Amino acid sequence: MIDKLIDKIIELQNPTCVGLDTDFNYLPDEMREGVTTFAEAAAKITEFNKHIIDKVCDIVPSVKVQIAYYEMYGPDGLKAFYDTVSYAREKGLIVIADCKRNDIGSTAGCYSKAYLGFTDLNGKKLTSYPADMLTVNGYLGSDGIKPFVEDIKNNDKAIFVLVKTSNPSSGEFQNLKLESGEYIYEHMGKLVSEWGKDTVGKYGYSDVGAVVGATHPAEAENLRKLLPSTFFLIPGYGAQGGNAEMLKVCFDKRGLGGVVNNSRGIICAYGNAAYKGLNYADAARAACVDMQKDLSGVIGVMGR
Amino acid sequence: MIDKLIDKIIELQNPTCVGLDTDFNYLPDEMREGVTTFAEAAAKITEFNKHIIDKVCDIVPSVKVQIAYYEMYGPDGLKAFYDTVSYAREKGLIVIADCKRNDIGSTAGCYSKAYLGFTDLNGKKLTSYPADMLTVNGYLGSDGIKPFVEDIKNNDKAIFVLVKTSNPSSGEFQNLKLESGEYIYEHMGKLVSEWGKDTVGKYGYSDVGAVVGATHPAEAENLRKLLPSTFFLIPGYGAQGGNAEMLKVCFDKRGLGGVVNNSRGIICAYGNAAYKGLNYADAARAACVDMQKDLSGVIGVMGR
Numbered sequence: 001m002i003d004k005l006i007d008k009i010i011e012l013q014n015p016t017c018v019g020l021d022t023d024f025n026y027l028p029d030e031m032r033e034g035v036t037t038f039a040e041a042a043a044k045i046t047e048f049n050k051h052i053i054d055k056v057c058d059i060v061p062s063v064k065v066q067i068a069y070y071e072m073y074g075p076d077g078l079k080a081f082y083d084t085v086s087y088a089r090e091k092g093l094i095v096i097a098d099c100k101r102n103d104i105g106s107t108a109g110c111y112s113k114a115y116l117g118f119t120d121l122n123g124k125k126l127t128s129y130p131a132d133m134l135t136v137n138g139y140l141g142s143d144g145i146k147p148f149v150e151d152i153k154n155n156d157k158a159i160f161v162l163v164k165t166s167n168p169s170s171g172e173f174q175n176l177k178l179e180s181g182e183y184i185y186e187h188m189g190k191l192v193s194e195w196g197k198d199t200v201g202k203y204g205y206s207d208v209g210a211v212v213g214a215t216h217p218a219e220a221e222n223l224r225k226l227l228p229s230t231f232f233l234i235p236g237y238g239a240q241g242g243n244a245e246m247l248k249v250c251f252d253k254r255g256l257g258g259v260v261n262n263s264r265g266i267i268c269a270y271g272n273a274a275y276k277g278l279n280y281a282d283a284a285r286a287a288c289v290d291m292q293k294d295l296s297g298v299i300g301v302m303g304r
Numbered sequence: 305m306i307d308k309l310i311d312k313i314i315e316l317q318n319p320t321c322v323g324l325d326t327d328f329n330y331l332p333d334e335m336r337e338g339v340t341t342f343a344e345a346a347a348k349i350t351e352f353n354k355h356i357i358d359k360v361c362d363i364v365p366s367v368k369v370q371i372a373y374y375e376m377y378g379p380d381g382l383k384a385f386y387d388t389v390s391y392a393r394e395k396g397l398i399v400i401a402d403c404k405r406n407d408i409g410s411t412a413g414c415y416s417k418a419y420l421g422f423t424d425l426n427g428k429k430l431t432s433y434p435a436d437m438l439t440v441n442g443y444l445g446s447d448g449i450k451p452f453v454e455d456i457k458n459n460d461k462a463i464f465v466l467v468k469t470s471n472p473s474s475g476e477f478q479n480l481k482l483e484s485g486e487y488i489y490e491h492m493g494k495l496v497s498e499w500g501k502d503t504v505g506k507y508g509y510s511d512v513g514a515v516v517g518a519t520h521p522a523e524a525e526n527l528r529k530l531l532p533s534t535f536f537l538i539p540g541y542g543a544q545g546g547n548a549e550m551l552k553v554c555f556d557k558r559g560l561g562g563v564v565n566n567s568r569g570i571i572c573a574y575g576n577a578a579y580k581g582l583n584y585a586d587a588a589r590a591a592c593v594d595m596q597k598d599l600s601g602v603i604g605v606m607g608r
Binding site: 021023024025032033034035036037038041066068069071072073074075076077078079081082100101102103104105107108110111113114119120121122124126128129137138139140141142143144162165166167168169170171172173174176177178179180181184187188191235240 | 325327328329336337338339340341342345370372373375376377378379380381382383385386404405406407408409411412414415417418423424425426428430432433441442443444445446447448466469470471472473474475476477478480481482483484485488491492495539544
C-alpha cells in the first residue's frame with residue numbers, strides 16, 4: 001500500500017495529505033446556522049468534507065481523517081467519518097484513518113478489523129470503515145501491533161506508528177534517554193522498522209510507517225538516517241509551526257520518504273486573508289496548490 | 305469521581321469491574337441466528353449487555369466498556385456503545401470507557417469532549433457518550449493529557465493512564481530501563497502521579513489513575529509503593545491469566561487501591577462448565593458473585 005501512495009506522490013509531484021479534522025466550528029457561518037443536533041452537524045460536516053474532496057482529489061494523493069473530530073458528535077459523527085472515508089476513497093484518494101489505536105492483542109485485533117480488515121457476521125465479511133491506512137500507538141509492544149501487521153499483509157494496507165509526535169511536550173516522554181544510550185523515540189523507531197521488515201515494497205519503504213512531526217527537525221533527521229526503510233507520516237506543517245525547510249530532512253535523495261499533513265491550513269484556508277473571496281472548497285484547493293509549490297520547491301522532483 | 309467509585313466498592317465490598325467487551329460471536333447461538341447487518345448485530349449486542357447489566361448492577365460497582373468491540377461494527381456499533389454506556393449509568397453503575405485515546409492537545413481535547421465533557425453546537429452543550437471515566441495513553445506527554453485533566457476537574461470525571469499493561473509483550477517497551485535507572489513504566493507512573501496531584505480525594509487517591517495489569521505482579525507491587533495516591537484499573541484477571549493472589553499487591557492496608565476488570569470470565573460465563581444450565585445473564589451474575597468471594601478472600605474487608 002505504501003507503494004500505491006508513493007506512486008501517487010510521484011504522479012502528482014505532491015506529498016501533501018489533506019487533514020480532514022473537521023470541527024463543526026470550522027464550517028462557514030451559513031452552514032452552521034440553525035444546527036442543534038449531532039445528526040444535523042454530522043450531515044453538514046460530511047457536506048463540507050465532500051466539497052473539499054471534490055476540489056482537491058486531482059491534485060493531492062491522500063487525506064487523513066482525524067477520528068477525534070467525529071467522535072465528539074456521537075454515533076452520528078462516526079457516520080460522517082464513514083461517509084467521508086468512503087467518499088474520499090471513491091474519488092481515488094488514499095485514506096489515512098488517524099485513530100492512534102492501541103490495545104492488547106485480542107482487542108487490537110478488533111480495531112484492525114474495524115479499519116484495515118473485515119468483521120465477520122455469521123460468515124459474511126463486512127467492512128466497517130474502508131480506510132487504507134491507520135495510525136497506531138506502540139506503547140503496548142509487539143503483541144498489540146501484530147494484528148495490524150497481519151491485516152496489512154492480507155489486505156494491502158499500511159499503518160503509521162507514533163514515533164516522534166509533533167506536539168510541544170512530545171519530548172517529555174519520547175526524548176528520555178534509555179540506559180542503552182538510545183532515546184525512547186529512537187527505540188520505538190527501531191521497533192517500527194522491525195515490525196515492517198517483511199513488507200518493504202518497490203521503493204524500499206515498508207507498510208509499517210512512522211509518525212514523525214515536522215516540528216522536531218533534529219529528531220526527524222536522526223530518524224531518517226536510522227530508519228531508511230520507514231516511510232513517514234509528517235504532521236505539524238502549518239498551524240502547528242512546521243515548514244518545508246524543517247521537514248526536508250524526512251526525504252531521501254529521490255525526494256521520497258514521507259507524506260506531509262496539513263489540516264487547518266487547508267480546510268480553514270477560506271478564513272485566511274491570502275485566499276480572500278474564495279469559498280471554502282476553492283480556498284482549500286488554492287492552499288493545496290501553494291503547499292505543493294512550497295514542498296516541491298524544497299524537496300525537488302519526487303521519484304527521480 | 306474516584307471517591308464515588310471507592311464509596312461503591314466499600315458499600316458492595318466488591319472491587320469488580322465487568323468488562324463489556326461484547327464481541328457478537330460471544331452471544332448465544334439463538335441471538336446470533338439470522339443476523340447479517342451491523343445494525344442487527346448492534347441491536348443484539350445492546351440487548352445482551354442490558355440483560356447482563358440488569359443482573360449485575362446491584363452487586364458490582366462498575367463496568368468497563370471496551371470500545372474496540374463496538375468500532376468493528378461501524379457507526380451502528382457506536383450506537384450500541386452509546387446505548388450500553390447510557391443504560392449502565394442509568395442503572396447506577398460507574399462506567400469506564402476503555403478507549404486508550406491519545407493525541408496532540410487540540411485533538412485530545414476533542415476526545416475529552418466526547419467521553420468526559422460536552423460538545424458545543426451553536427451554544428448548546430451536548431453529551432456524546434456519558435461515561436464517568438476514560439482510559440488514555442500518555443505517549444505524547446503532558447499536553448496530550450491536560451485536556452482530559454481539565455474535564456476531570458470541571459465535570460467530576462476520572463481517567464486511567466496506561467502504565468504497565470496486562471499483555472505478554474508489555475515489557476518489551478514498558479520495562480526498558482532509562483538512563484536515570486527507572487523503568488519506562490515507573491517513569492510513566494510518576495508522570496501520572498504528577499498529572500493527578502490536584503485531584504486527590506477523601507480516600508487519598510487521585511482522579512488520574514493508572515492501568516496496571518494483574519498479570520505482572522512484581523511491577524504492580526513496585527507501582528503501589530511508588531504511587532501511593534494513584535488508583536489502579538487492573539485488567540488481566542481471568543482469561544488473561546491473572547488471579548486474586550497476584551493482584552493483592554495493588555491494594556493498600558485498607559483493602560483499597562484498585563478496581564479489577566474481568567471481561568470474558570463474566571460475559572462468556574454461560575459457556576463455562578461451572579455455570580452450566582444458567583442463561584448468559586444469570587451466569588454472569590454467578591461469575592460476579594464468585595469473583596467477589598475470590599477477591600475479598602484475598603483483599604479482606606474493604607475500607608476498614
